[in-house]
Amino acid sequence: MIGVKALDIDISIIVPVxxxxxxxxxxxESILSQTKKEFELIIVNDGSTDDSPVILNEFxxxxxxxxxxxxxxxxxxxxxxxxxSVATGxxxxxxxxxxxxxxxxxxxxxxxxxxxxxxxxxxxxxxxTEEGVVLKCFYNNLPTYKMxxxxxxxxxxxxxxxxANEANLKKCTPISGxxxxxxxxxxxxxxxxxxxxxxxxxxxxxxxxxxxxxxxxSIIAVKKPLYHYVRRRDSATMSYNxxxxxxxxxxxxxxxxxxxKYGYLDECKKRVNIKAFTLITFMLDYLCKYGKKVSFIxxxxxxxxxxxxxxxxxxxxxxxxxxxxxxxxxxFICYKNKLATIILLYHKLKYWRA
Numbered sequence: 219m220i221g222v223k224a225l226d227i228d229i230s231i232i233v234p235v236x237x238x239x240x241x242x243x244x245x246x247e248s249i250l251s252q253t254k255k256e257f258e259l260i261i262v263n264d265g266s267t268d269d270s271p272v273i274l275n276e277f278x279x280x281x282x283x284x285x286x287x288x289x290x291x292x293x294x295x296x297x298x299x300x301x302x303s304v305a306t307g308x309x310x311x312x313x314x315x316x317x318x319x320x321x322x323x324x325x326x327x328x329x330x331x332x333x334x335x336x337x338x339x340x341x342x343x344x345x346x347t348e349e350g351v352v353l354k355c356f357y358n359n360l361p362t363y364k365m366x367x368x369x370x371x372x373x374x375x376x377x378x379x380x381x382a383n384e385a386n387l388k389k390c391t392p393i394s395g396x397x398x399x400x401x402x403x404x405x406x407x408x409x410x411x412x413x414x415x416x417x418x419x420x421x422x423x424x425x426x427x428x429x430x431x432x433x434x435x436s437i438i439a440v441k442k443p444l445y446h447y448v449r450r451r452d453s454a455t456m457s458y459n460x461x462x463x464x465x466x467x468x469x470x471x472x473x474x475x476x477x478x479k480y481g482y483l484d485e486c487k488k489r490v491n492i493k494a495f496t497l498i499t500f501m502l503d504y505l506c507k508y509g510k511k512v513s514f515i516x517x518x519x520x521x522x523x524x525x526x527x528x529x530x531x532x533x534x535x536x537x538x539x540x541x542x543x544x545x546x547x548x549x550f551i552c553y554k555n556k557l558a559t560i561i562l563l564y565h566k567l568k569y570w571r572a
Contacts, residue, residue, distance in 0.1 A: 231259045236266050236315075237266050238268075245316065249318075254322075259284045274286060308403070309328065312400075318448070326341065330440050334436070336436040336438040338436075340358060341439070342399070356443070360439040363438075375432065382492075384542050417468050418465055425469065458504070462505075466501055467530075505517055539551065
């Protein structure tokens with residue numbers, strides 16, 4: 219039996235688990251084989267119906283650093299919040315149960331945040347297939363020194379909120395999109411009352427990061443890919459969920475509340491409008507790519523409903539379409555003029571060619 223004393227726990231790792239038996243062993247082994255041993259692993263079983271609970275129980279018998287929590291299926295946000303409520307470590311790391319990490323991830327992030335006294339430490343990550351084929355390496359375009367509040371805003375926060383202008387839509391954000399590459403301060407999370415929104419089933423992690431970095435004063439980057447994101451063929455992100463439209467609308471509303479709370483709303487209105495534009499594009503791409511069982515007429519009705527939503531139509535009215543790229547300009551014209559049939563035909567051609 220492997221374990222550490224309660225006083226020795228530096229990091230609380232929180233892992234929600236829901237029907238990931240196929241990937242679970244590799245994920246857990248990568249965590250428990252860390253060179254840094256002073257951590258607790260809080261696993262929240264979110265009502266799994268496969269062999270995940272059996273695998274978890276086997277690992278829990280071998281290592282007393284594992285804390286097992288069970289709940290009925292309530293979603294990843296509720297699971298992470300439950301883990302936060304019992305965490306005892308100085309720092310918090312959220313991991314996904316179908317991914318895995320390098321064996322020195324904890325040590326490198328811990329050393330960086332301890333030495334720099336920053337409010338967060340972040341590393342790079344790799345995206346790969348289930349077979350281990352590397353698809354892309356995501357390197358944060360961040361300096362290695364401790365960034366102050368102004369640099370944190372300019373290099374991290376603002377681009378997480380939304381791009382500054384239409385021309386920037388062609389660029390990539392300089393920070394990794396993954397929540398799981400960031401080591402957070404628990405006392406900071408508690409002080410600010412930051413939680414994951416149970417009203418969202420998608421982008422709840424992005425909203426958590428935005429709220430944390432609105433309050434944070436500094437960040438330090440570790441220039442090494444330490445996290446492996448496994449793109450699953452059966453991932454929930456690759457299947458159609460009709461709630462995506464309500465989710466996007468709710469996301470914008472919650473984003474506005476966070477920015478208002480921390481005094482960023484006025485200076486970030488342009489960014490929020492551009493975010494709305496990118497959300498429309500994402501939703502329609504998502505509908506046409508994964509909504510294979512949704513008829514052409516139903517898709518047309520959904521598109522019109524989205525485009526007539528006041529939050530989205532108001533945002534579109536404030537965007538300068540002539541700063542967009544040619545393809546984005548065509549989309550923008552179709553969105554503003556509610557040309558649902560043309561939008562559908564465009565996507566039909568796009569995914570037919572793909």
